[in-house]
Amino acid sequence: MYVCLCKGITDKQIVQAVNNGTASVRELRQQFGLGDQCGKCTFMARGVINEAMQNSSARQNSSGKPEIFVPSNTPSVSSSYFTLPTN
Numbered sequence: 001m002y003v004c005l006c007k008g009i010t011d012k013q014i015v016q017a018v019n020n021g022t023a024s025v026r027e028l029r030q031q032f033g034l035g036d037q038c039g040k041c042t043f044m045a046r047g048v049i050n051e052a053m054q055n056s057s058a059r060q061n062s063s064g065k066p067e068i069f070v071p072s073n074t075p076s077v078s079s080s081y082f083t084l085p086t087n
Helices: 011-019 025-032 042-058
Strands: 002-004 067-069 081-083
Touching (some): 002 011, 002 042, 011 042, 025 042
Antiparallel strands (some): 067 081
């Protein structure tokens, strides 16, 4: 579905961007120009980001441990994902 009609940006493009490390509407604006014209898309875009991040966090990696999404702009973490330690 189209999220930003002015720029022709779809929810699938936003989900892909989140999977590649995008974590905010500001980053979508930098990448795609989302919200630069009328701005009515930013609320829906934020919802798509949140849902994609929740889905990403719920996925299981190959070892069966949950993955946690960490935005790529977090300075203390070197990768986009890390695995929780087991007790």
